[in-house]
Amino acid sequence: MSPESSPDLATAVRTALASAGLPDRDPAFERPRQREHGDWSTNVAMTLAKSVGKPPRQIADEVVAAMALPAGVAGVEVAGPGFINFRLAQDAFAGIVRAAVAAGQAWGRTDHGAGRRVNVEFVSANPTGPIHVGHGRQAALGDAIAGLLEATGAAVTREYYFNDAGVQMRKFGQSVTAAMAGEDPPEDGYHGAYITELADDLRRAGVEDNLQEAAYQRMLERITATLERFGVRFDVFFGERALHRSGALEEAVEHLRAAGHVYESEGAVWLATAALGDDKDRVLVKADGEPTYFAADCAYMIDKAARGFSDLVYVLGSDHHGYIGRMLAVAEASGVGREHVEIIIHQFVNLFRDQEAVRMSKRTGEIVTFDELIDEVGADAARYTLLRFSPDTTIDFDIAEVVRADKDNPVYYVQYSSARIAGIMRTATERGVEPGTVDEAPLHLLEHEAERELVRRIGRWPEVVTLAADERAPHRVARYAEDLAEGFHKFYTDCQVVSDDAELTRARYWLVVAARQTLANALGLLGVSAPERM
């Protein structure tokens, strides 16, 4: 990997391989962990050692001897078992600052996903109750993944699928109806305090007809409002009922039958998914003639593909991991294509308060809703905490810990760097600094180790975006933001930006602008604000 803002090391190495009479090879580059090892490193010599029959260090020496240093590279050396390490020249550092400033909001964006039309479906909680922290994780994750895909040039639609037909909706309607009549909900109905709240709402609004419909609309509004407050907005809310009404379910079954994957057994209609990698076959239409939820899933996938999406991404909780096999089977059976369907599974969130587990149960009503959680910890802290861990990690979310708005919480560490930058900008304005343009700025004056390290970290941003997008791993953005903030705080401690030295002030001013832009872009992808003051 070698980002556009870096010198063309790959070509230099390949040319050197050729003139040293060594076999051609596309060299892999990496960022050395240790700073002494330079800015970029390649292991080509080691990978060639066996086939060439020479020790890796000797090969590395030959490559280096035959190499013409590309522009922007100050030095190259052989180290360790045979690494070839490159050190960037000062003008490369200036180039990074200029690139970041010039690109602005687009800094870090690429076009390697251009032309793709991606549907990202997430949250998709049924509107029979308020969403909880698990949905919150999915909201944060799905939105961030969507944003990352957009950063690769893809056109993304954020979609929310919900069940507005069927048994659960009926039970929900009955529960609210009972509450309005002052009665207890049915035994197998919904019980939480929100049901009586909802009933009160509807009574105040004078709703009398079609209570079930009104209740679920109201619930969906509440969920939407919660997500909105969390900074997550959907392009499409898709109700299952539309599939029933349009006849899409029957069409889907016939479509799959025509493709030769449907059979009947024991009075039911089955989809032969086992032959396509699923654990077992699945029922589409029950013996009583009712289509299953799975049939709707099939119709829905076909509908999405028909809407012109090239890629269908599903973000689901780990309890849905069993869906992977059947959904990919549907993708293949329906002709959508399994390579166009991607299922991202995330682990659960356990809620604690001072190390004590908070029980979440819709039945008992002892549920901490996501709304309440945001009330307590704030949208930024909640979102950041839910995003800084890998989707594969179970999160133990301790409310008391996250709400503690002190140094304990990394979100403040990152946001504080934003506030400090804003402070510098205010000072620069007050003292009448005239920064000129970044192109004229004397960036060669940025020689302090803290300055160079900050530039290095800024320069890594495009790689981070690409990697995070390709791995669907927003936590890499969060971890990077912490790294960048650290680089900034060290710079801030060591280097006074606004000083009597007008030239140095200009150079540092633009470095800070580059840092601010990078930080803003990273926090923007995470949906976390970059405050001007704290």
Place this chain on the structure above:
RNA sequence: GCCCCCGUAGCUCAGGGGAUAGAGCAACGGUUUCCUAAACCGUGAGCCGCAGGUUCGAAUCCUGCCGGGGGCACCA
């Protein structure tokens, strides 16, 4: 029984086949006439769950085992 995720410092977690495995918190010590000390600097702390395998090289890939969490429907 089968499937998925996890196991790395006292705690919570990063770690894209590479070089001396990192960060935050917690503990201890230091830094402010100067753009916000929600910061910075320093100290201690590790058979990367265990055992094999692949590789020039494994925390990372493969297999098995142990431990923790979750899932298996003609429910939605």
